[in-house]
């Protein structure tokens with residue numbers, strides 16, 4: 001029975017990899033540039049959503065960290081990837097520190113360093129925050145995001161201040177974003193389906209009981225938080241190399257808010273849900289682009305209302321919290337639905 | 347003596363929940379901790395498991411002072427507990443609840459679980475097989491994949507004991523294990539505890555209000571009242587003791 005289930009899990013993984021690889025290949029050869037751009041965005045947000053869900057949904061620690069760690073990953077990658085010449089001419093506010101010009105690495109190293117940097121900072125935050133009981137994480141991570149943004153503006157010797165970093169080589173493409181999204185999903189699922197994931201869920205359900213069973217809850221929370229931070233750093237790097245220019249306002253609280261909507265809509269705690277939520281929100285946000293533009297409502301011409309989509313999203317979040325708190329998937333995964341159907345068939 | 351409580355006092359602000367209490371539990375004994383509501387029984391458990399640090403005094407487990415250690419370290423030394431109000435992991439299956447008890451016994455690292463290293467697979471198989479054995483022992487292997495919170499009250503109490511046993515304890519602390527059970531479930535529970543003591547090589551310290559249950563099961567009892575020891579000895583003698591009767595009067599009449 002157990003070995004059978006393990007085989008089933010492997011089959012699911014193999015099919016998941018095969019479908020993803022086929023889909024990336026198919027998209028690259030059949031879709032136009034606009035669609036591929038959206039797919040790139042979706043892939044990056046899948047990385048961010050499944051990892052954000054690990055700390056927020058699976059471990060149940062309400063956290064508002066993504067914008068801070070995504071910013072760190074994006075800046076690390078941008079500084080490592082942009083050529084010295086391109087850096088030289090764009091630092092218009094002050095001259096960059098000499099080391100900024102010499103920094104250089106290839107794409108993979110840049111992404112990994114961005115992730116590692118974010119994870120290290122997450123580990124540093126974990127000590128004060130997880131040592132004590134209580135919901136300090138949300139406040140600390142909220143403040144952390146602001147500090148990162150303010151540093152990005154106020155240390156122009158490194159970050160070029162509010163002008164941001166431009167002319168980042170466009171390394172990201174669907175092979176990279178989709179491939180890394182696939183790896184992120186598998187890594188996160190492997191963590192969830194191990195003693196570490198069980199410990200994280202136990203912390204969410206009842207921290208005292210988890211401790212009473214010998215679980216080191218500090219370690220479980222720290223691992224979840226650092227893993228989230230790592231993939232958020234990597235995702236930030238991919239984003240920088242997709243957009244080719246980044247600036248501090250890209251990483252404000254709205255970024256985190258969008259991810260929060262995604263994982264709540266998908267179902268807190270469900271990785272499948274995080275993926276579904278990403279597709280719904282990112283796809284929906286493209287589709288709702290018309291809301292920000294001038295409209296003809298029953299004969300009335302309205303003016304352009306930038307931010308209208310945000311209002312719709314916020315209303316959406318409120319409605320989910322009021323009427324469908326479980327989101328699309330609840331805490332279930334695709335595998336649970338398959339099991340359920342088999343049971344129902346008997 | 348496997349457990350020695352040495353002159354323990356616990357104050358919560360102005361309230362003295364435990365006052366200068368000492369007692370010892372012998373290996374393989376079933377020891378009852380009884381007393382009226384608010385006597386300090388659960389507080390004593392929380393001191394033994396490291397949830398509270400005693401204001402003064404020491405807890406000595408197998409000749410080692412353990413007060414001040416973190417609860418998850420104390421579990422690893424061989425003390426497991428259940429809770430007065432059932433505290434199962436509500437989103438998890440019965441099997442996963444039991445597997446949490448094996449958390450610190452599964453020998454694989456974080457990176458090994460990410461890459462599905464062979465040791466991850468053999469270790470997961472091993473602890474799953476052991477968890478199923480424990481469930482089987484409680485006659486609940488058919489319920490392994492049910493959500494723990496979907497079980498009946500009596501079954502949930504058993505899952506809690508099974509989960510505690512999964513940590514491979516030498517000393518098992520049961521906080522009112524029969525609470526909310528009907529007479530036949532209570533009787534079955536008594537049999538399980540007696541049997542488990544032998545099969546799992548256990549010492550049991552239990553809190554219980556049901557005096558009939560205590561009488562049948564316990565080798566020895568300690569009666570607390572307002573944090574003070576008022577009786578220590580055989581359960582049959584406890585219910586004859588005038589001071590115990592006085593402390594308990596309300597409770598006996600209520601039952």
Ligand SMILES: Nc1ncnc2c1ncn2[C@@H]1O[C@H](COP(=O)(O)OP(=O)(O)OP(=O)(O)O)[C@@H](O)[C@H]1O
Nearest residue numbers: 358361363381382383384385386387388389390430
């Ligand atoms: N964390 C705490 N903070 C303050 N007071 C507490 C705390 N825990 C217990 N107490 C107090 O200590 C006393 C003993 O409580 P305890 O829970 O140990 O009683 P008990 O013997 O288990 O009672 P019951 O039979 O009702 O479970 C009570 O007066 C209680 O209010």
Ligand SMILES: [Mg+2]
Nearest residue numbers: 387388389430
């Ligand atoms: Mg109590």
